[in-house]
Amino acid sequence: MAVHRDLSPETPPPPPPAEEDDSHARWKASVVSELARVVDNRAINAEYRHLVADCGEESAQARPGQFFQLLCPQPPGGGQPFLRRPMSLYGVDPEKRRVEFLYKVAGLGTRGLETLRAGDRLDIMGPLGQGFRLNADCRHIVAVGRGAGLATLAPLAKAAEARGIGVTAILSARRPDLLVSVELFRHHGAEVITVTDSQSTSGPANVERLLRRLIAEGRCDAFFTCGSSRLMGVQQRLAREFDLPGQVAMEQQMACGIGLCHCCVRDFNVNGEIVSRRVCWDGPVFDLMEALP
Amino acid sequence: MSETRDIDMSVRIGGLTLRNPVMPASGTFAEGLESVIDFNRLGAMVTKTITRELRAGNPLPRVVEQPGGMINAIGIPSKGVPYFIERTLPCYTPYDTPLVVSISAPTAEGFASLAAELSIPGVAAIEANISCPNIEEDGKAFAMRAESTENVTRHLRAATNLPLWMKLTPNTGDMPEVARAAEAAGADAVVVANTILSMAIDLKTFKPCLGNIMGGLSGPAVKPIVLRHVFQCARAVGIPVIGCGGISCADDAAEYLLAGASAVQVGTATFVKPAVMVDIIDGLATFCQRRDIPRVADLIGATVIEEADEPDVSWLSPAS
Numbered sequence A: 001m002a003v004h005r006d007l008s009p010e011t012p013p014p015p016p017p018a019e020e021d022d023s024h025a026r027w028k029a030s031v032v033s034e035l036a037r038v039v040d041n042r043a044i045n046a047e048y049r050h051l052v053a054d055c056g057e058e059s060a061q062a063r064p065g066q067f068f069q070l071l072c073p074q075p076p077g078g079g080q081p082f083l084r085r086p087m088s089l090y091g092v093d094p095e096k097r098r099v100e101f102l103y104k105v106a107g108l109g110t111r112g113l114e115t116l117r118a119g120d121r122l123d124i125m126g127p128l129g130q131g132f133r134l135n136a137d138c139r140h141i142v143a144v145g146r147g148a149g150l151a152t153l154a155p156l157a158k159a160a161e162a163r164g165i166g167v168t169a170i171l172s173a174r175r176p177d178l179l180v181s182v183e184l185f186r187h188h189g190a191e192v193i194t195v196t197d198s199q200s201t202s203g204p205a206n207v208e209r210l211l212r213r214l215i216a217e218g219r220c221d222a223f224f225t226c227g228s229s230r231l232m233g234v235q236q237r238l239a240r241e242f243d244l245p246g247q248v249a250m251e252q253q254m255a256c257g258i259g260l261c262h263c264c265v266r267d268f269n270v271n272g273e274i275v276s277r278r279v280c281w282d283g284p285v286f287d288l289m290e291a292l293p
Numbered sequence B: 001m002s003e004t005r006d007i008d009m010s011v012r013i014g015g016l017t018l019r020n021p022v023m024p025a026s027g028t029f030a031e032g033l034e035s036v037i038d039f040n041r042l043g044a045m046v047t048k049t050i051t052r053e054l055r056a057g058n059p060l061p062r063v064v065e066q067p068g069g070m071i072n073a074i075g076i077p078s079k080g081v082p083y084f085i086e087r088t089l090p091c092y093t094p095y096d097t098p099l100v101v102s103i104s105a106p107t108a109e110g111f112a113s114l115a116a117e118l119s120i121p122g123v124a125a126i127e128a129n130i131s132c133p134n135i136e137e138d139g140k141a142f143a144m145r146a147e148s149t150e151n152v153t154r155h156l157r158a159a160t161n162l163p164l165w166m167k168l169t170p171n172t173g174d175m176p177e178v179a180r181a182a183e184a185a186g187a188d189a190v191v192v193a194n195t196i197l198s199m200a201i202d203l204k205t206f207k208p209c210l211g212n213i214m215g216g217l218s219g220p221a222v223k224p225i226v227l228r229h230v231f232q233c234a235r236a237v238g239i240p241v242i243g244c245g246g247i248s249c250a251d252d253a254a255e256y257l258l259a260g261a262s263a264v265q266v267g268t269a270t271f272v273k274p275a276v277m278v279d280i281i282d283g284l285a286t287f288c289q290r291r292d293i294p295r296v297a298d299l300i301g302a303t304v305i306e307e308a309d310e311p312d313v314s315w316l317s318p319a320s
């Protein structure tokens, strides 16, 4: 059975001592692997596809910055992807019990995802990892993203709006037609600045100029970033100069997704000491100032 | 499911009685899995291998997917003994499930002193990982030879009174001989087996797929090979054999028990189906139920070998 919604003990062990009894009786899964039902799966531009699926209660509790591990179907003519594929949360609706992902067809797993049609089942496991934290005393945040980072940052728009926090999104891509999440950010009241390689506006110098302006205008209480280590470097310098906090969502090849296998480790600089952390379990969102490119 | 209630699922591994024969394989289990399954359902818990030395682990990439499995070269990252005792151990003490601590060291003396230091309350057994292909150069390990296995087991036996499980490697010519050496030197059980030394090359870059060049194959792809090792080792020794390799469902586990395993460890399958161990426990009970087998232990070594089935190896002789 691939659905593990209810794991209440069935063959109870010999009753443990009374003091211990309580906590275990109430054990409940916070991460589930379940068969979600695909609602929609279509291309939104030349690179990215948008996957929408109905899911259960636990999955629909996912927060911005968290991710899921998808068991991808076999693509035509290809082998069965053996391991799950990590996928950032792009959108979530706790009422409708629905999750959304954005993906680029790149390898075996995503070629399998591409074959999904409305009504198909997809085994999703989540919600996983430590997401973004939106501090209540933030008035205005800046989200800077590129590539897959545009999808990862997207759920921040709705979450910030719900808390009355202003958002400026600086979204970067190779060409204007490859930008994603622009409408989504605008829909939730964010100001969107797009920068692209083809318009020569995406370089670190220009992004730094934009960020300095936002800081000067008092519209940058914190940085949120994903998808570009060059842009992360710019924000780290500015964060240090102006003493601003920040969070970065990092990516790494994963296997288990729940901190078991130590395959997705990265080094972090924690007060001058190099510390190895698991992206799937300790992250994927980390303190901006501790991240290393 | 009340139907599973009648089956006696317990098994004995030396002096230790487990509530059922299913436990995680070292390196594929940690606190994080508690978000998916109730550890009080497991037969035992097995930690990731720890070492006394602080180890960073291998360069990335550390895993590469294969058809029906994966190759890993994690390389035993370890934060040392004090960290383990202060931070890791307390995560497992709330559970009413025996904790098996997996250890490794570069020398037999190192194994012994680590086992001694970890023979503390909260630790139910020591599993000596003398078989990791990812720490020594060229995949070498103690369990590749009977003499080094006997030597390290003897040192360990003198150092701890806890049940001692020796985890063996399939990367050797004669596993039954290695298993016998472990038994002779006082092991309480052997775990068969660690991963199969292997490699993969990226055809775009012509580079090895793993940072460590070679790694260990695990998952369904290894199951028939390791099952055969379990069968041979179980015939060779009197101590319990714990089967480990490619188990992904209750039928796989049942097959291992029939081959002679007294319990099983589940590794890679948990990465794909995080609650698979609970499914296997329930599935084994159902397996027994359907066949009117009252105790899961009745399956151990119950492969039916008729005389004519005895393997005919005459074709192996040079004359043929």
Ligand SMILES: Cc1cc2nc3c(=O)[nH]c(=O)nc-3n(C[C@H](O)[C@H](O)[C@H](O)COP(=O)(O)O)c2cc1C
Pocket: A261, B025, B026, B027, B028, B048, B049, B072, B074, B076, B102, B129, B132, B167, B193, B194, B195, B217, B218, B219, B220, B222, B244, B245, B246, B247, B265, B266, B267, B268, B269
């Ligand atoms: C990512 C990974 C890490 C592992 N780490 C360890 C380890 O630290 N110590 C150990 O004895 N075995 C380790 N193993 C081997 C497993 O415990 C097990 O012997 C092997 O994977 C075969 O079982 P499986 O096919 O069910 O995974 C590791 C395996 C994997 C896949």
